[in-house]
Amino acid sequence: MQQQTLKQSISLQGQGLHSGCTSHLQILPAKADTGIIFRRVDLPHKPEIKALYYNVTDTRNCTCLSNEAGAVVSTIEHLMAALNIAGVDNAIIEVDNQELPIMDGSAQVFYKALCDAGLEAQYAERKLLKVLKEISFTDDKGNTASLLPVEHSGMSISFSIDFPSPIVGHQSFEGMITPRVFAEEIAPCRTFCEKSQVDYLQSIGLIKGGSLDNAVVLDGDNVLNPDGFRVPNECVNHKVLDAIGDMFTAGYRIQGRLVANKTGHLHNNILLRKLFENSSQYELL
Numbered sequence: 548m549q550q551q552t553l554k555q556s557i558s559l560q561g562q563g564l565h566s567g568c569t570s571h572l573q574i575l576p577a578k579a580d581t582g583i584i585f586r587r588v589d590l591p592h593k594p595e596i597k598a599l600y601y602n603v604t605d606t607r608n609c610t611c612l613s614n615e616a617g618a619v620v621s622t623i624e625h626l627m628a629a630l631n632i633a634g635v636d637n638a639i640i641e642v643d644n645q646e647l648p649i650m651d652g653s654a655q656v657f658y659k660a661l662c663d664a665g666l667e668a669q670y671a672e673r674k675l676l677k678v679l680k681e682i683s684f685t686d687d688k689g690n691t692a693s694l695l696p697v698e699h700s701g702m703s704i705s706f707s708i709d710f711p712s713p714i715v716g717h718q719s720f721e722g723m724i725t726p727r728v729f730a731e732e733i734a735p736c737r738t739f740c741e742k743s744q745v746d747y748l749q750s751i752g753l754i755k756g757g758s759l760d761n762a763v764v765l766d767g768d769n770v771l772n773p774d775g776f777r778v779p780n781e782c783v784n785h786k787v788l789d790a791i792g793d794m795f796t797a798g799y800r801i802q803g804r805l806v807a808n809k810t811g812h813l814h815n816n817i818l819l820r821k822l823f824e825n826s827s828q829y830e831l832l
């Protein structure tokens with residue numbers, strides 16, 4: 548399988564979830580072996596930040612990258628998931644803000660734009676990583692994420708969550724991440740939160756751009772969004788979306804199985820750091 552880039556560039560704009568500022572994105576084709584690079588065009592000298600796990604510097608409310616000079620780009624995970632599954636290996640993403648636009652809180656807009664732009668094969672082999680040994684991380688609450696070897700090609704994910712809102716409760720996802728599964732069951736799934744959490748985050752100056760247009764807001768037994776959920780199990784499927792994006796910061800498409808229980812961006816990043824600690828744990832194909 549050859550590496551691919553976009554046939555043509557893509558322009559998108561929207562609000563940042565936390566800053567509330569409008570940010571403009573240009574996703575540009577890039578030559579083979581570039582990988583995914585963000586470029587902050589609003590900063591002097593337009594610094595570049597490679598979308599790689601060792602540049603992930605904050606995982607509290609999103610996945611945030613920084614370079615050595617301190618240039619930051621945040622909320623990359625939904626676009627990274629769309630790039631991963633659309634089959635884009637090389638792209639330069641110009642952004643004029645610290646934060647990527649949240650769009651509708653899902654990866655749907657990004658994924659459609661990438662598919663519509665079309666892809667071009669390049670003269671280099673796609674970078675694949677096969678997991679050879681189990682890697683696990685358990686946090687201080689006992690929540691565990693693991694990466695396991697598999698016989699099949701591609702990535703499979705088993706994810707479960709237990710959420711206090713009774714309308715969500717226990718949800719689980721299990722399956723291979725194929726383009727069809729991604730397009731139908733994963734990409735449309737939006738960020739979600741409790742109303743009480745929204746009130747708190749707004750009180751400390753975060754999610755200034757948050758609204759029912761870019762998040763599912765839960766309030767006890769109710770979904771405050773007038774149209775409710777987009778797909779059954781939208782909440783756990785959004786966690787799967789985040790994980791697909793975070794795993795692409797490996798710089799390789801991973802052949803393996805992610806098993807995750809109540810985990811998030813922090814766990815995803817620690818798994819990759821642990822994976823790359825020892826080259827006997829993986830094989831580059």
Ligand SMILES: [Zn+2]
Binds near residue numbers: 624625738785789
């Ligand atoms: Zn997310």
